[in-house]
Amino acid sequence: MFKRCGCRSPETGRQLGARCALLAEVGHGRWYFAVQVDGVDGRRVRVRRGGFATRAEAERACWELLRLPGPEAVGRMWTVRRWLEFWLSECAGRLRPSTLRSYQTIVHQHLIPQLGLERLSKLRTKMVQRAMDRICRTRVRGGRLIAAGTVGRIRAVLRSALNEARRQGLVGTNAAWRLRLPNGARPHAVVWDDERVEAWQRTGIRPAVAVWDVAHLARFLEAVRGDRLFALWWLVGLRGPRRGELAGLCWSDVDLPGRRVTIREQVVVVGGTEYLGPPKSAAGVRVLALDEASVEVLWELWRAQKAQRGRAPEPRDRVFLHANGRPVRPDWLTRRFAALVKELGLPPVRLHDLRHGAASLAGAAGVPLKVIQHDMGHASCVTTADTYWTVFRQAAQAAVTATAELLLSHARIRLSLDGAAQA
CATH class of the missing domain: 1.10.150.130 (Tyrosine recombinase, N-terminal domain)
Known part of the structure; x- marks a missing residue:
């Protein structure tokens, strides 16, 4: 127990605290107590409270605090x-x-x-x-x-x-529950059709998330055919792995005879430092099947690296490298892709939008939703459906055609439409 006040020294202007000569007077200053309790990490924590008018009030508050479990006592003293x-x-x-x-x-x-x-x-x-x-x-x-x-x-x-x-026992309830927050609609990807391209060229305004159609993607891949990272752009546009997953891909993860790529690690850059770790979620560890064209593209890259080094790439060597042999980084890939898109005069998309496009392209080609979920590395097919479904006109046209055929399968409706057509 101790007593202190807010009087200040006339020479220094600092508070005198417990050194004030007037503390012996009744009513001058306030009473404080300091105790040690068990903290949330198992260590002893010093707890101090004050502002009591009398010593008796300070003692009573001190004993009430000591009767509490250690974490609850800390919770009463700690700020958010x-x-x-x-x-x-x-x-x-x-x-x-x-x-x-x-x-x-x-x-x-x-x-x-x-x-x-x-x-x-x-x-x-x-x-x-x-x-x-x-x-x-x-x-x-x-x-x-x-x-x-x-x-x-x-x-x-x-x-x-x-x-x-x-x-930990510091609070009894979670005050962040039952809050009223604005409902934010997730931006859905749209395709760069002629109408949206014309509006963008006229106003400079682009959709929040937009993907290329098949023609735009084909034009991009044809233009970058001679780029040393052509295999990377090809895989992102066709199979949709994340940029960090490709940056962390090693030749041991590429099985060209078996026509598959295993995604098991990814590179993230935080504060300029590169970290190599597991993918974004458990579902991110997956095996991507490769078509013949993708296998040939990767074989070309393997042969080019072998010719440059004078030896075959080691299993733990990264697949995608700079000209000096240094592995690429995800943030550099984003900048490089943006520069290529601007140079070619294509509608602006992010590197991640190629991933959106790959999933949407697979959906338009009739690939089952569960397969797309696996290839994208999503934990739930709900995410896949909400983000990518019915982006391309082919998918929308197929959906309305299937719905109409189901409706027309009813005999009376079919006869009624036939009669209307003859009239």
Whole structure:
């Protein structure tokens, strides 16, 4: 137990605290206590509280705190900021580097500025709701409101952090539940048809997510036939692997006689540092079948690397390399692809949009949805269907034709239409 006040030294301007000579007087200053309790990580944590008018009040509050379990006592003292920073440090060994970087950005840019000063144990749903409402009014680059999907990710990070706080016994309920947030419609990919190309050339405005049609993709592949990364562009456009998966592909993962490629690793770049790890999800570990043309393209690449090195590529050598033999990086692939698209004057698409196009092209060709899900590495076919289905006109035309044939299979309708045609 100790007593201190807010008086300041006339010479330095600093608070005197417990050194003030007037503390012996009744009513001057406030009482504080400091105790140590068991923290969430098993270590002893010093807890200090104050602002009590009398020593008796401070002692009573101290004994009430000591009767609580250690984590609950810590929860009453820690701020949301302190817990979020501790939670991020605990997540460092469990999350992928790119995911951890995303969590850190959300915590430091949104959650700590809005809720960082609140006591963890006093956090309530209405407080979190007001904070999320303020975040929803945030303006981002270009003066646009923050996207609803971003707001959803912010809520998801906060909910995960508070779930862990609840498991640790720091809070009794998760204040991030039952929030009212704007419903953001996921942008669906559309195809660059003549009408959209003409509108883009006239206004400069492009769809949020757009893919090339077959003619655009064929034109691109024909133009980059002599590029040293032609095999990479070919595989992305036809089979749709992620850019990081191709950057991490080794020759040991390529079975040309068996006409298949195994996706087991991917490269991610965080803060300029390259990390090699498993794919985005468990479903990302998969085997992609290859057609004869793809096998021949990869054989050409293998022979070219053998001629350049004077020896056959080793099994652990990367498949896609720069001219100096250094492996390509995902971020460089994105920039290289954007430069090629601009140089060729094609409608703008991202490298990831080639992946969208590959899935949509497979759907238009009649490939079953479950097979497309496997090839894309999606954990659920719902994601595949929501993102890629009925993009190309061929798929839409096939769907309406099948529906009409089902309807016309009814005899009366068929006879009625036949009669109308004769009339």
